[in-house]
Amino acid sequence: MRKRFGINGSTLVMGLYLLFLLLPIYWLLNMSLKTNQEILGGFSLFPQDLTLANYAVILTDPSWYMGYVNSMIYVVELLSSLVFEGFGSCGDLACLGGFDAVFERDASDDFGEVIKAA
Amino acid sequence: MNKTVNQKAWFLILPVLALVAFSAVIPLMTVVNYSVQDTFGNNKFFWAGLEWFDEMLHSQRMWDALGRQLIFSAIILAIEVPLGIFVALNMPKKGFWASFCLVLMSLPLLIPWNVVGTIWQIFGRVDIGLLGYFLAKIGVDYNYTQNILDAWITVIVMDVWHWTSLVALLAYAGLQSIPDAYYQAAKIDQASRWAVFRYIELPKMAGVLMIAILLRFMDSFMIYTEPFVVTGGGPGNATTFLSIDLVKMAIGQFDLGPAAAFSLMYNLIVLSICWVFYTVMTQMDKRDGV
Amino acid sequence: MAKITLDNLAHSYLKSPKSEDDYALKELNHDWVDGEAYALLGSSGCGKSTLLNIISGLLQPSQGRILFDGKDVTNAPTAERNIAQVFQFPVVYDTMTVRENLAFPLRNRGADASYIEARVNQIAAMIGMEAELGRKARGLTADAKQKISLGRGMVREDVNALLFDEPLTVIDPHMKWELRTQLKSLHHEFGHTMIYVTHDQTEALTFADKVVVMFDGRVVQIGTPQELFERPAHTFVGYFIGSPGMNVMDAEVSGRTAKVGGVTVDLGADYAMPKGRVQLGIRPEFMQLSNDRSGLPARVRRVEDVGRHKIVRLEVMGQEMAIIMAEGSEIAADTDHVQLKADAINVYADDWRVAPKGESA
Numbered sequence: 001m002r003k004r005f006g007i008n009g010s011t012l013v014m015g016l017y018l019l020f021l022l023l024p025i026y027w028l029l030n031m032s033l034k035t036n037q038e039i040l041g042g043f044s045l046f047p048q049d050l051t052l053a054n055y056a057v058i059l060t061d062p063s064w065y066m067g068y069v070n071s072m073i074y075v076v077e078l079l080s081s082l083v084f085e086g087f088g089s090c091g092d093l094a095c096l097g098g099f100d101a102v103f104e105r106d107a108s109d110d111f112g113e114v115i116k117a118a
Numbered sequence: 119m120n121k122t123v124n125q126k127a128w129f130l131i132l133p134v135l136a137l138v139a140f141s142a143v144i145p146l147m148t149v150v151n152y153s154v155q156d157t158f159g160n161n162k163f164f165w166a167g168l169e170w171f172d173e174m175l176h177s178q179r180m181w182d183a184l185g186r187q188l189i190f191s192a193i194i195l196a197i198e199v200p201l202g203i204f205v206a207l208n209m210p211k212k213g214f215w216a217s218f219c220l221v222l223m224s225l226p227l228l229i230p231w232n233v234v235g236t237i238w239q240i241f242g243r244v245d246i247g248l249l250g251y252f253l254a255k256i257g258v259d260y261n262y263t264q265n266i267l268d269a270w271i272t273v274i275v276m277d278v279w280h281w282t283s284l285v286a287l288l289a290y291a292g293l294q295s296i297p298d299a300y301y302q303a304a305k306i307d308q309a310s311r312w313a314v315f316r317y318i319e320l321p322k323m324a325g326v327l328m329i330a331i332l333l334r335f336m337d338s339f340m341i342y343t344e345p346f347v348v349t350g351g352g353p354g355n356a357t358t359f360l361s362i363d364l365v366k367m368a369i370g371q372f373d374l375g376p377a378a379a380f381s382l383m384y385n386l387i388v389l390s391i392c393w394v395f396y397t398v399m400t401q402m403d404k405r406d407g408v
Numbered sequence: 409m410a411k412i413t414l415d416n417l418a419h420s421y422l423k424s425p426k427s428e429d430d431y432a433l434k435e436l437n438h439d440w441v442d443g444e445a446y447a448l449l450g451s452s453g454c455g456k457s458t459l460l461n462i463i464s465g466l467l468q469p470s471q472g473r474i475l476f477d478g479k480d481v482t483n484a485p486t487a488e489r490n491i492a493q494v495f496q497f498p499v500v501y502d503t504m505t506v507r508e509n510l511a512f513p514l515r516n517r518g519a520d521a522s523y524i525e526a527r528v529n530q531i532a533a534m535i536g537m538e539a540e541l542g543r544k545a546r547g548l549t550a551d552a553k554q555k556i557s558l559g560r561g562m563v564r565e566d567v568n569a570l571l572f573d574e575p576l577t578v579i580d581p582h583m584k585w586e587l588r589t590q591l592k593s594l595h596h597e598f599g600h601t602m603i604y605v606t607h608d609q610t611e612a613l614t615f616a617d618k619v620v621v622m623f624d625g626r627v628v629q630i631g632t633p634q635e636l637f638e639r640p641a642h643t644f645v646g647y648f649i650g651s652p653g654m655n656v657m658d659a660e661v662s663g664r665t666a667k668v669g670g671v672t673v674d675l676g677a678d679y680a681m682p683k684g685r686v687q688l689g690i691r692p693e694f695m696q697l698s699n700d701r702s703g704l705p706a707r708v709r710r711v712e713d714v715g716r717h718k719i720v721r722l723e724v725m726g727q728e729m730a731i732i733m734a735e736g737s738e739i740a741a742d743t744d745h746v747q748l749k750a751d752a753i754n755v756y757a758d759d760w761r762v763a764p765k766g767e768s769a
Contacts, residue, residue, distance in 0.1 A: 020279065024241050028237050031246075305487065
């Protein structure tokens with residue numbers, strides 16, 4: 001229903017933009033499949049000798065994969081501490097009744113007992 | 119209905135408070151501590167008052183870095199916001215191609231920032247980088263390590279590559295929220311494409327765009343890893359932005375005092391600009407209310 | 409103003425429709441008379457918005473043609489058809505003032521500034537918004553915005569038809585009445601062809617000269633509110649119009665009488681022998697309770713007092729029915745039958761009304 005510059009204009013714009021975005025990533029992928037010598041030896045758009053040796057290295061060499069392990073530990077710790085904090089505090093109460101609900105209670109409110117007990 | 123206020127509820131936030139205190143307040147107080155002290159070494163500190171702040175405010179180096187930073191942020195905003203809007207206007211609205219474009223556009227956003235720097239550092243090299251190689255091939259004298267203009271262009275293009283998708287995605291979300299009836303009415307009113315953009319799309323996207331501008335400004339103002347990995351702040355100090363300068367001071371020269379003062383002022387500048395944005399946004403919201 | 413003709417029009421949202429069910433709008437031939445106010449009435453999803461969008465050009469029909477004053481506009485874009493449409497959501501340009509909003513369509517056509525000024529003032533007077541001309545359109549109430557939408561539609565003098573797609577849905581109930589009245593008076597004064605889509609029968613019956621009832625993508629009846637009430641051409645029309653709707657019961661019809669669950673009912677006219685699923689329809693207003701063993705056996709289940717009248721819910725031979733009785737009337741405790749007024753009975757075969765012999769079309 002809405003035609004901007006016609007189908008072709010939009011497709012061209014998107015195509016160029018996506019190409020711009022993908023070029024460096026393609027180059028990264030390209031280099032990851034080349035050996036160090038090949039990279040430094042000469043310039044080529046595709047790897048002459050396609051190799052997965054680089055991937056093997058990062059998965060087997062501790063100095064590489066420990067980075068991943070540390071990141072995972074960090075993320076898991078961060079997430080679990082947030083979850084703990086969320087459940088152990090007024091987070092859930094506020095979620096259920098809103099901020100006002102936490103502070104103002106009728107004698108008849110269900111959660112009044114929790115506050116009275118606190 | 120009488121609702122009694124029970125102050126005991128404040129106790130419920132103790133865990134959060136503890137966590138925030140540990141992770142945010144204490145480091146902040148440490149920095150403040152450093153900013154008002156001086157040392158002769160051997161971990162002995164004495165009170166120096168506002169001496170560091172004074173030195174910072176008169177430091178030509180700091181003002182240079184601030185200037186560079188502001189120019190950088192301004193250029194970034196001037197390129198990324200219009201480009202992001204333009205891309206959002208051209209994105210397919212629904213169907214397979216919409217998802218396709220969304221996924222591909224998100225790729226640069228997911229890459230760790232120092233990897234972005236690494237990618238572009240190699241990308242721009244004349245011997246092994248696609249960009250550098252082809253520029254040299256067509257005769258352009260491109261060297262981002264030695265030429266100031268080339269370094270700036272590289273850093274800017276890298277940031278545009280990295281972050282325009284964010285602006286585009288936010289603008290796209292804003293566009294999607296416009297009901298079809300508006301476009302239909304515009305058709306009936308025989309509005310031109312530009313009028314549709316100016317009177318329907320832009321006003322409706324305004325809220326989302328404010329957020330996008332705020333985010334991009336803050337991030338570009340605090341940028342560190344990407345330019346550092348590519349140019350190291352060079353050539354000379356041509357691309358030494360505020361945060362790079364700060365780190366050089368703190369870690370390179372171990373001038374903790376000035377660095378702490380600097381970082382507090384840095385924080386203040388960011389906060390005050392955020393406050394300005396916040397005020398503008400709430401004013402806009404107030405205007406929108408009936 | 410123009411006469412709108414629908415020629416063999418049908419529409420399917422699917423690319424290759426196989427059966428009739430795939431069509432959102434089934435084949436339709438109709439002339440919309442110039443200058444009349446029509447209501448398109450039907451429940452949600454019956455195709456009325458589809459039809460409206462085809463008329464306005466926002467949707468291309470998959471089959472058939474549409475003609476304005478004899479000219480084929482099926483492929484003409486919306487802008488060329490010179491229609492105005494008011495949508496369910498008030499569409500105003502927030503950044504402009506009311507005056508600029510009203511002037512927008514004229515400015516886009518490149519009209520002369522003094523002409524625009526005169527026209528805007530005229531329209532503002534018509535919709536009663538002269539005082540707000542200088543205000544920003546942003547913070548206005550929903551009904552004010554709808555008035556602006558209406559004004560924007562009418563500001564062009566050569567508008568062929570005004571189309572309304574459930575425009576009062578978002579309006580507060582007490583403003584609905586006022587806006588409806590205003591629309592009606594505008595119609596009387598200027599005589600535009602108006603097509604008003606709604607699912608609210610009160611709106612349709614009070615606004616329109618002629619009501620077009622749609623059901624399942626098909627136009628089932630076109631007539632004045634009176635005709636729709638007394639002689640519904642389809643059981644859906646009977647059910648949809650009136651509150652409560654028509655009572656429908658299965659029957660065997662032969663000639664002047666019908667047998668309903670073994671009880672003979674007089675029909676008041678000769679219906680011959682209709683084929684298919686035969687039903688009798690009668691409105692709650694035309695039934696009466698009795699306790700003298702004439703009519704259909706009935707049991708009173710409950711009585712709802714609506715203020716102006718009473719609705720008596722009955723169970724008649726296993727089926728629930730309703731009758732309407734006057735306010736303050738008594739219901740005898742030994743009521744066990746209900747009588748049907750013979751000349752108010754309609755006979756339906758496969759949901760469509762069967763005309764009795766001798767009835768003029």
